[in-house]
Amino acid sequence: MNRIVPQDLIPGKVYPAGTDSSSHFANEPLSRLFRFGDGLRGLGNQGGIRRSMVEGRDGAPREEAFTVILDTGKQSEWRNEYDPTSGILVYYGDNQTPGKDFRDTKQRGNETFLKYFDRAYSVEESHHAPFFYFERVGNNDVRYVGIALPYVEGMTRDEVLRRQQFHHQGAGASYENLVARFTVLPLAVSGEWLVDLKTGIIGGPNEPEAWRAFRDDRSIISSDDDALDDPAVEDFSRPPRLHEGARMTMYRLSQSRFQESLLRRSSCCELCGLAVRELLVASHILPWAHSDDRQKDDPDNGLVLCDMHDGLFDKGFISFDEEGRILLTSRLDANSLRLVGIREDMTIRMWPGREVYMRHHRARFEDPLG
CATH class of the missing domain: 2.30.280.20 (PUA domain-like)
Structure with missing residues (x-):
């Protein structure tokens, strides 16, 4: 032919x-x-x-x-x-x-x-x-x-x-x-x-x-x-x-895939247990803007938190040590900790893949009281 x-x-x-x-x-x-x-x-x-x-x-x-x-x-x-x-x-x-x-x-x-x-x-x-x-x-x-x-x-x-x-x-x-x-x-x-x-x-x-x-x-x-x-x-x-706006388009698509992956793994806030999906955030540990293509979609680079606790994590008010124990900053007094539902004995699950990313977060985390 x-x-x-x-x-x-x-x-x-x-x-x-x-x-x-x-x-x-x-x-x-x-x-x-x-x-x-x-x-x-x-x-x-x-x-x-x-x-x-x-x-x-x-x-x-x-x-x-x-x-x-x-x-x-x-x-x-x-x-x-x-x-x-x-x-x-x-x-x-x-x-x-x-x-x-x-x-x-x-x-x-x-x-x-x-x-x-x-x-x-x-x-x-x-x-x-x-x-x-x-x-x-x-x-x-x-x-x-x-x-x-x-x-x-x-x-x-x-x-x-x-x-x-x-x-x-x-x-x-x-x-x-x-x-x-x-x-x-x-x-x-x-x-x-x-x-x-x-x-x-x-x-x-x-x-x-x-x-x-x-x-x-x-x-x-x-x-x-x-x-x-x-x-x-x-x-x-x-x-x-x-x-x-193409950069934001890439972010939205990447974040959507990332969120679906994390929410299949955990259906509640890993810190406080809130299970209202509309109030949950699939948060990057190493920020999306600082991640390479693999890290952007790597589930180990994420944790599911409620809106309040995601904000605290994202702004460096809380972090987690290698055992998953919560780290707090002096910027939150006892009354503020009570109002945002944070206790010093709180923990999340930690594993080697997640700990690699959490080290980056701790490096930007100031004044831990541990």
């Missing part, structure tokens, strides 16, 4: 429709763009949301290789909106049928949105597939805008993907549809990576660093703006640039 590598996708570049008068499908620009050889299928429908599935992995779960979303500008009851300044795309799902479950659509667009927004906001390991966002230009041509990430920094899953009721003017009845908010990265994509996605290759040399950062840590990275001034530039080697 013939190996066909699709064209590279360049932000801002317009991809024209074909000129074959005998076939409408052959002229359709997205069908022409995402054409693969070696028996691999491309995009097989004409809708605004088009899925392409991973092929060639016998026995593996059926997953999307990627999804193409197109703003046709033709929906009168709701219109997609893209703000290039903020990078936020508001894009509507594919249900417009009154009396029908909003997920039950021919091309499964809403179902795909639910799957990948849920995965983007989950700490569980799972398959992620990019969304490629295009806009219709003129009658049939399309412009590639960038990779649409099913995630917005500072917003919750329920804020970025909402179910909303609409009124179908023609039918005179209501229906439900999804309203999604994506973060769009104006990122160039090589045709070789599209082939990798179709054949299930994850993390290969053709994968853009910005996509890898999102997939691994939900870090939001953009390619260098200068590379996008000329839409004909096809340079995939420029270094990525970290968006403001």
Whole structure:
């Protein structure tokens, strides 16, 4: 079979429709763009949301290789909106049928949105597939805008993907549809990576660093703006640039995984025994900012404390010796100790792995009374 590598996708570049008068499908620009050889299928429908599935992995779960979303500008009851300044795309799902479950659509667009927004906001390991966002230009041509990430920094899953009721003017009845908010990265994509996605290759040399950062840590990275001034530039080697807030995104994802791990080990405050989950904190012993990648996720580098005792530990009012006995500072008098529920005979469990980190904490702990 013939190996066909699709064209590279360049932000801002317009991809024209074909000129074959005998076939409408052959002229359709997205069908022409995402054409693969070696028996691999491309995009097989004409809708605004088009899925392409991973092929060639016998026995593996059926997953999307990627999804193409197109703003046709033709929906009168709701219109997609893209703000290039903020990078936020508001894009509507594919249900417009009154009396029908909003997920039950021919091309499964809403179902795909639910799957990948849920995965983007989950700490569980799972398959992620990019969304490629295009806009219709003129009658049939399309412009590639960038990779649409099913995630917005500072917003919750329920804020970025909402179910909303609409009124179908023609039918005179209501229906439900999804309203999604994506973060769009104006990122160039090589045709070789599209082939990798179709054949299930994850993390290969053709994968853009910005996509890898999102997939691994939900870090939001953009390619260098200068590379996008000329839409004909096809340079995939420029270094990525970290968006403001990406560090906090990495922290939130790391902390979420860390917390789930520690709360599975201990369901109450290790110092006082409080078992109200909403009042428990998975605290790093060696602070996250001072930890390397392994230490950030190492359960030995953590302990579960209630809000009050976590604050005391974090600010150096208490620490623990090599046997797990509490250490106190002179900054807390007897009355303060009583008010915060601290006794001098309190202990936590200690083991060699935890003690390695606790030494760092004790080194920053002042004036122990022991």
